[in-house]
Amino acid sequence: MTVEEAVAACQRVNAEGIAVSLDSLGESVTVEAEARASAEVYHRLLDAIAAKRLNANVSLKLSQMGMDIGRELAEEVVAEVAGHAAALGGFVRIDMEGSAYTEATIAMTERLHARFPGSVGTVLQAYLYRTEADAERLLAQGIRIRLCKGAYKEGPEVAFPAKADVDRNYVKLMQRMVSFSSGGAGVFCGIATHDEAIVEQMLAFAGEQRVAKSRFEFQMLYGVRRDLQRRLAREGFGVRVYIPFGTAWYPYFMRRLAERPANVLFLARNYFRN
Numbered sequence: 001m002t003v004e005e006a007v008a009a010c011q012r013v014n015a016e017g018i019a020v021s022l023d024s025l026g027e028s029v030t031v032e033a034e035a036r037a038s039a040e041v042y043h044r045l046l047d048a049i050a051a052k053r054l055n056a057n058v059s060l061k062l063s064q065m066g067m068d069i070g071r072e073l074a075e076e077v078v079a080e081v082a083g084h085a086a087a088l089g090g091f092v093r094i095d096m097e098g099s100a101y102t103e104a105t106i107a108m109t110e111r112l113h114a115r116f117p118g119s120v121g122t123v124l125q126a127y128l129y130r131t132e133a134d135a136e137r138l139l140a141q142g143i144r145i146r147l148c149k150g151a152y153k154e155g156p157e158v159a160f161p162a163k164a165d166v167d168r169n170y171v172k173l174m175q176r177m178v179s180f181s182s183g184g185a186g187v188f189c190g191i192a193t194h195d196e197a198i199v200e201q202m203l204a205f206a207g208e209q210r211v212a213k214s215r216f217e218f219q220m221l222y223g224v225r226r227d228l229q230r231r232l233a234r235e236g237f238g239v240r241v242y243i244p245f246g247t248a249w250y251p252y253f254m255r256r257l258a259e260r261p262a263n264v265l266f267l268a269r270n271y272f273r274n
Contacts, residue, residue, distance in 0.1 A: 003041060006245040007048050009222065010056050013241050017233045019217070020056040021093060022049075025246040026064040032073060035066030039077045041246075042092075043084055050088045057091040059242065062105055075108055082112050086119040091144075096123035098152040099159070106134060113143050123192075125150030126170035127159040135173055139180045139187050146190035146219060147173055171198060175205050178216045190240065192219040196228060203237075213237055 003024075010020040024041040026034075042058055049056045060081065067074040078094065085092045094109050096102065109122040121144030124131045128150065138145055149166055150159065160166045170193070177189040191202055199218065205211065217238030220229055233239045 001245060001247060001249075003044050003048065003245075006045070006243055007052065007054070009243055009245075010049075010054050011052070013222070013243070014055045016230060017239075018229060019238065019240040020054065021059045021219070021240055021242045022056055023059040023095070023242060023244040024064075025244050025248040027061055027097070027248075028063050028068060029066055030068055032066060032069060035064070035069065035073060035077055038064045039081055042081045046081070046084050046088055046090055049090060057093060058085070059093040059095050061095045061097055062101060062108065063097055067101065067104070071104060071108070075111070078108065079112060079115065082116045082120050086116040090119065092120050093144075093146060094120065094122045096125055096148075099128060099154055102128065102130070102134075106138070109138070109143060110141060113141065117142075118144075121145060123148060124173070125152075125159075126173055127154065127166040129158060129160070131169070132173060132176075135177060139177065142185070142187055144188050144190070145177060146192050147177060148192040149195075167195070167198065171201055174198070174202060178202075178206065178211050179209055186215050188214075189216045190219040191216055192242075194220055194225045194228070196225075199228065199232070 006022055010022060013020050022045050024038065024045070026038050029035045029038060042060060045058050048054070049058075058081075060078065062074050062078070065074045065077045078092070082092050094105055096105055105122060109120055112120040122138070123146040124134055124138070126147060126149050135145065147170065149170055160169060174191055177187070178191075180187055193199065202218075206213070206216075213236060217240050218229075218232050219240045219242060222241050222243040229239050229241065
């Protein structure tokens, strides 16, 4: 619920050789003071990460930083967080929200990456038709990407309706991202999935194509598939656990379930596999 508890959870995860991304929960802020208060939590997190030498970075959402009030406010607030992270040698991930935010999120990431190279990245969702082009756009600029399947409810005009098509696109994008090279340099990417079949495809592809383990990491949710997280870490692969925290957990949880009821099945199916 608090920064201190999140830091303690991070220390426990780090002790298992697993990295962390810390996320202070909150979305759809419509009051400027709340947006600035949300950002202040991230400044505290960045200082704690540096002071305690944690293997961690932070993730934030633009709607939490005032995007629904105005782009200028959100960019000002997030730029301050990104500048703080850059000064400490840290990293900020700008999370992706519903498709209405996609272009604005990518564009802001590009502008902040130009100001703070290597300290800002974003997330792409494999279920959107546009993601292949977005991936090429970001890779060409050397911007770090977390690839996920997508958790928001989207219509068939913007997203693949069938899970099989989403999975197929995810694997295609994943392989492109980890093998991308420009001028001999790659772009470090996060493969965010609990789908063991896709994880195995990534392992097989990395072996066949001799993709260095240092080029990517697997990313999963705190407490979900801990068995798989630990196995991958033991095998020497980078693993990062996403730890959300804060008093806004209930609206966050209910929105996720309301937007995509399949999330209930996902949690139930994986509960006993930890």
